[in-house]
Amino acid sequence: MIKVEKIEKFILELFQKIGCSEHDSEIVSKVLLKAELRGIPSHGLLRIIDYVSLLEKGRINIFPNIKIEQETLSTAVVNGDKALGMIAGTFAMKLAIEKAKNCGTGWVACSNSNHFGIAGYYAMMALEHDMIGITMTNASPLVAPTFSISKMLGSNPMAFAIPAGKQPPFIADFATTPIAVGKLNIMSKKGLECPHGWVQDKFGKPSSDPDILKKDGALLTLGSDYEHGSHKGFCMSSVVDIFSGVFSGANFGPFVPPSVPYIPESLEKTGLGTGHFFGAMRIDAFQETSEFKARMDKWIESFRNAEHAVDKPNVVIPGDPERENEKRILEQGVDVHSKILEDVKFLVQKFNLINTLE
Amino acid sequence: MIKVEKIEKFILELFQKIGCSEHDSEIVSKVLLKAELRGIPSHGLLRIIDYVSLLEKGRINIFPNIKIEQETLSTAVVNGDKALGMIAGTFAMKLAIEKAKNCGTGWVACSNSNHFGIAGYYAMMALEHDMIGITMTNASPLVAPTFSISKMLGSNPMAFAIPAGKQPPFIADFATTPIAVGKLNIMSKKGLECPHGWVQDKFGKPSSDPDILKKDGALLTLGSDYEHGSHKGFCMSSVVDIFSGVFSGANFGPFVPPSVPYIPESLEKTGLGTGHFFGAMRIDAFQETSEFKARMDKWIESFRNAEHAVDKPNVVIPGDPERENEKRILEQGVDVHSKILEDVKFLVQKFNLINTLE
Numbered sequence: 042m043i044k045v046e047k048i049e050k051f052i053l054e055l056f057q058k059i060g061c062s063e064h065d066s067e068i069v070s071k072v073l074l075k076a077e078l079r080g081i082p083s084h085g086l087l088r089i090i091d092y093v094s095l096l097e098k099g100r101i102n103i104f105p106n107i108k109i110e111q112e113t114l115s116t117a118v119v120n121g122d123k124a125l126g127m128i129a130g131t132f133a134m135k136l137a138i139e140k141a142k143n144c145g146t147g148w149v150a151c152s153n154s155n156h157f158g159i160a161g162y163y164a165m166m167a168l169e170h171d172m173i174g175i176t177m178t179n180a181s182p183l184v185a186p187t188f189s190i191s192k193m194l195g196s197n198p199m200a201f202a203i204p205a206g207k208q209p210p211f212i213a214d215f216a217t218t219p220i221a222v223g224k225l226n227i228m229s230k231k232g233l234e235c236p237h238g239w240v241q242d243k244f245g246k247p248s249s250d251p252d253i254l255k256k257d258g259a260l261l262t263l264g265s266d267y268e269h270g271s272h273k274g275f276c277m278s279s280v281v282d283i284f285s286g287v288f289s290g291a292n293f294g295p296f297v298p299p300s301v302p303y304i305p306e307s308l309e310k311t312g313l314g315t316g317h318f319f320g321a322m323r324i325d326a327f328q329e330t331s332e333f334k335a336r337m338d339k340w341i342e343s344f345r346n347a348e349h350a351v352d353k354p355n356v357v358i359p360g361d362p363e364r365e366n367e368k369r370i371l372e373q374g375v376d377v378h379s380k381i382l383e384d385v386k387f388l389v390q391k392f393n394l395i396n397t398l399e
Numbered sequence: 400m401i402k403v404e405k406i407e408k409f410i411l412e413l414f415q416k417i418g419c420s421e422h423d424s425e426i427v428s429k430v431l432l433k434a435e436l437r438g439i440p441s442h443g444l445l446r447i448i449d450y451v452s453l454l455e456k457g458r459i460n461i462f463p464n465i466k467i468e469q470e471t472l473s474t475a476v477v478n479g480d481k482a483l484g485m486i487a488g489t490f491a492m493k494l495a496i497e498k499a500k501n502c503g504t505g506w507v508a509c510s511n512s513n514h515f516g517i518a519g520y521y522a523m524m525a526l527e528h529d530m531i532g533i534t535m536t537n538a539s540p541l542v543a544p545t546f547s548i549s550k551m552l553g554s555n556p557m558a559f560a561i562p563a564g565k566q567p568p569f570i571a572d573f574a575t576t577p578i579a580v581g582k583l584n585i586m587s588k589k590g591l592e593c594p595h596g597w598v599q600d601k602f603g604k605p606s607s608d609p610d611i612l613k614k615d616g617a618l619l620t621l622g623s624d625y626e627h628g629s630h631k632g633f634c635m636s637s638v639v640d641i642f643s644g645v646f647s648g649a650n651f652g653p654f655v656p657p658s659v660p661y662i663p664e665s666l667e668k669t670g671l672g673t674g675h676f677f678g679a680m681r682i683d684a685f686q687e688t689s690e691f692k693a694r695m696d697k698w699i700e701s702f703r704n705a706e707h708a709v710d711k712p713n714v715v716i717p718g719d720p721e722r723e724n725e726k727r728i729l730e731q732g733v734d735v736h737s738k739i740l741e742d743v744k745f746l747v748q749k750f751n752l753i754n755t756l757e
Binding site: 111113114115116118143144145146148150185186187188189190191193199201203211213215216217218219220236238239241244245246263264265268269270272273274275276277279280282283286287288289290293294295296311312322323326327328333336337339340343344347348349350351353354355356357359 | 577
């Protein structure tokens with residue numbers, strides 16, 4: 042178990058050594074740590090080695106000149122200038138919040154960005170302003186639409202953060218696929234088969250091989266197959282792609298650049314980099330703040346107290362498990378995987394850092 | 400097959416006879432006809448008998464005084480005054496479009512409404528203004544959240560209408576459940592079992608009984624079970640409920656009044672009537688209109704041309720099947736079910752109308 046402060050110190054020093062400003066390094070560190078704390082290590086320290094590679098390949102720009110390209114009172118389009126996704130994302134979400142202050146809601150599409158970590162981080166930025174936060178992003182194409190064998194979509198997550206009163210906020214942050222890619226890796230490492238309905242083989246047939254993505258297979262959309270509504274999961278994933286990619290001027294669909302350096306980019310481009318979409322809605326644009334929060338408390342309590350099936354737990358309010366993780370991990374520290382510790386060692390040597398994780 | 404004009408005439412005369420204004424009767428007729436044309440008869444003529452019953456029970460007000468209760472530049476909350484859902488919905492979506500004209504986007508939550516027909520109708524209202532339209536509504540509680548046996552949510556549909564250029568618009572309109580309730584009725588009438596993953600029995604166990612809703616069973620959320628991401632379907636359905644019900648001041652979750660007269664209402668209320676949520680986003684708030692439309696064309700063409708699996712059709716672009724239905728049904732007429740023709744006869748007698756459907 043490694044204390045959070047030690048990880049923070051490592052990330053800060055690494056990104057400053059690479060050339061990022063103190064301010065930018067702090068943002069990157071905050072977003073990656075939040076993933077570790079919330080129990081989503083697939084979006085934490087694990088990613089750093091890829092970010093560094095993308096930087097060396099010139100796909101990430103550490104001195105970005107992030108610009109507003111277009112705006113109305115409630116909207117903007119931001120060009121991230123190939124920034125680290127956390128830098129572009131934080132800029133764009135802050136802008137959405139400012140717009141919401143002025144006219145009730147703010148909506149910002151961002152192009153020319155990169156992998157931005159957990160979508161929930163940006164949605165949660167709205168909470169302290171008594172706003173609802175919304176985030177979407179497109180991502181490396183790994184998902185086949187219903188009936189297809191082509192990888193046309195990413196995991197394309199949506200996040201919603203909605204404040205409550207006595208209850209903790211409602212925080213939903215989910216891929217529009219049955220499972221996250223990380224789960225396939227876990228099954229593979231354990232030598233387990235995965236259940237039907239997660240992936241398909243290169244012919245579009247059901248598969249239980251957790252390594253099928255490396256064999257021209259694809260992830261499925263939420264719903265798994267047509268009979269169980271995978272076309273609805275396709276609709277959701279499409280909306281995320283269109284809002285993030287088409288609105289912003291970024292690449293979309295199969296043209297989104299992979300967030301890992303070892304998968305080649307599409308030769309055809311439909312825009313600039315990866316795209317995100319951010320929304321902020323002032324609570325008091327709809328209801329008196331205390332009234333709204335009391336209503337959200339009632340909503341959360343009603344669902345928390347819904348009757349559970351005999352051998353099942355209570356209804357899980359979105360955000361509850363991650364908040365419990367956060368409390369536990371802050372106390373106990375992060376259980377960093379040995380593979381990641383090797384990456385850290387490599388980076389420490391390469392950039393002549395002190396290894397705070399040892 | 401009954402010509403669309405004849406159905407239109409019947410609906411117009413019925414609602415005017417009941418006491419609705421000519422203007423309101425036209426709106427109701429337009430929305431119900433659109434459902435028939437798009438091949439969604441569960442939201443067309445079939446519903447009229449229930450609307451009349453709810454009217455007689457005092458749950459629908461045909462002389463509504465629809466009011467804006469709260470507003471900012473980009474948002475409003477509307478109280479539907481127990482109007483027919485189509486009347487309140489059209490009012491609220493028009494308001495969202497007006498707000499978008501002024502500040503880029505418009506977002507309207509509506510309380511104290513009733514069943515409003517197909518969600519897609521309102522989203523599509525945005526298209527002629529070169530805007531993206533969004534609609535959500537909460538609905539009669541029939542759906543159990545992951546792990547629960549309590550019916551806490553409705554089919555809670557989302558609709559998105561996004562303009563394109565040479566291509567027809569992208570129009571997604573889907574329940575956040577694996578299937579619509581109507582599909583269960585069809586299976587039941589045919590004496591068929593339904594696949595696992597659509598419904599559960601009263602103990603929360605998998606069921607293939609299409610009549611299970613009448614035996615204290617429940618519909619599942621999109622994803623079907625936890626292993627296949629039903630908690631993500633639960634997140635989506637919750638967001639629809641919170642945006643439609645909590646934002647607006649309507650009832651939410653299990654407190655939403657059923658849209659059919661024979662299911663008793665919850666004794667506890669958390670607000671007024673049923674809630675909807677509407678959004679309108681100006682295309683040119685994000686990109687020059689022609690550029691945006693060309694990008695949407697490229698998106699649609701890329702997905703339409705994605706490689707399909709051997710025994711499967713091409714990828715279905717959301718809105719394509721409904722548009723084909725519309726063309727066909729406009730020419731050939733509507734195949735009205737005999738049960739509905741009986742309802743029509745009953746209403747013709749009751750209100751002393753001419754039966755244009757005979």
